[in-house]
Amino acid sequence: MTRKSDLLTLACLINSLHAEDHSQTLAPLVVHGKKELATLTVSSAAASRDALAKTPGGTEVVEAERYLTGRSSTLADTFSLSPGVVAQLRFGSDEARLSIRGSGLQRTFHGRGVRVLQDGIAINLADGGFDMQSIESTAAEYINVWRGGNALAYGTSTLGGAIDCISYTGESAPGIQARAEIGSWDYQRLTLAGGFGEGSRDLFSSFTNQAQDGFRDHAEQENFRVFHNFGCLISENLETRFYLSTIQSNSALPGNLTRPQMHDDPRQANYSNILRDQRRDWCVNPFAA
Numbered sequence: 522m523t524r525k526s527d528l529l530t531l532a533c534l535i536n537s538l539h540a541e542d543h544s545q546t547l548a549p550l551v552v553h554g555k556k557e558l559a560t561l562t563v564s565s566a567a568a569s570r571d572a573l574a575k576t577p578g579g580t581e582v583v584e585a586e587r588y589l590t591g592r593s594s595t596l597a598d599t600f601s602l603s604p605g606v607v608a609q610l611r612f613g614s615d616e617a618r619l620s621i622r623g624s625g626l627q628r629t630f631h632g633r634g635v636r637v638l639q640d641g642i643a644i645n646l647a648d649g650g651f652d653m654q655s656i657e658s659t660a661a662e663y664i665n666v667w668r669g670g671n672a673l674a675y676g677t678s679t680l681g682g683a684i685d686c687i688s689y690t691g692e693s694a695p696g697i698q699a700r701a702e703i704g705s706w707d708y709q710r711l712t713l714a715g716g717f718g719e720g721s722r723d724l725f726s727s728f729t730n731q732a733q734d735g736f737r738d739h740a741e742q743e744n745f746r747v748f749h750n751f752g753c754l755i756s757e758n759l760e761t762r763f764y765l766s767t768i769q770s771n772s773a774l775p776g777n778l779t780r781p782q783m784h785d786d787p788r789q790a791n792y793s794n795i796l797r798d799q800r801r802d803w804c805v806n807p808f809a810a
């Protein structure tokens with residue numbers, strides 16, 4: 522009995538050693554996941570959509586891929602598929618009548634009734650007005666839209682709602698990007714952008730130049746916009762980001778026409794606008810004295 526017991530114990534020991542050797546030769550299990558490109562200071566479009574979905578009202582995330590698949594010369598192109606958001610051009614220029622749910626609809630320029638933000642920073646003036654020339658949709662990764670009272674958290678005067686243009690970062694848009702649009706009346710729009718991320722730092726820059734003669738006389742315009750942002754990860758849970766923008770917009774105003782004038786020659790400009798050379802030139806330059 523003792524000999525059989527020893528043999529049984531030896532067999533169990535060999536089997537155990539064999540099992541241990543077998544477990545040691547197993548290949549390691551590697552799990553690959555998609556890297557989240559968002560930084561601590563800028564949420565991804567997906568994360569922003571999840572956050573806005575918790576708002577008990579009309580919200581929307583307009584991603585750049587939606588309006589950059591075609592012409593993207595003005596805000597009318599940017600919000601053409603956004604219900605309740607109306608952007609009507611004045612005479613084909615950057616100036617537009619931007620309205621959400623009818624708020625500020627009576628304005629023809631220098632918008633009101635909507636809170637407009639660039640990377641979370643309001644560009645509205647003290648009286649609530651804003652200039653459309655501040656917005657560059659080709660430099661935005663996505664645009665958050667709050668309709669009506671859903672935007673009260675961003676200001677009590679925003680009866681129409683709010684929009685927030687979120688810029689690309691060096692993490693979300695690495696490499697060089699170039700875009701060109703050309704059209705009638707010598708229209709051209711050129712955009713050059715680039716970003717990179719290295720370690721705890723990332724940088725994104727966008728340069729856009731737009732020019733056109735316009736369908737009507739005295740309707741020439743030329744715009745130049747530069748957007749930069751630089752992010753620095755200070756610690757695992759702390760990051761800061763710096764923004765720098767330069768905008769130069771020069772537009773000649775053709776003015777209004779009477780109905781007989783419009784039927785006679787729709788391309789003509791109002792005589793007084795030509796005589797006084799009425800324009801709307803607008804500039805934001807942080808380096809100006």
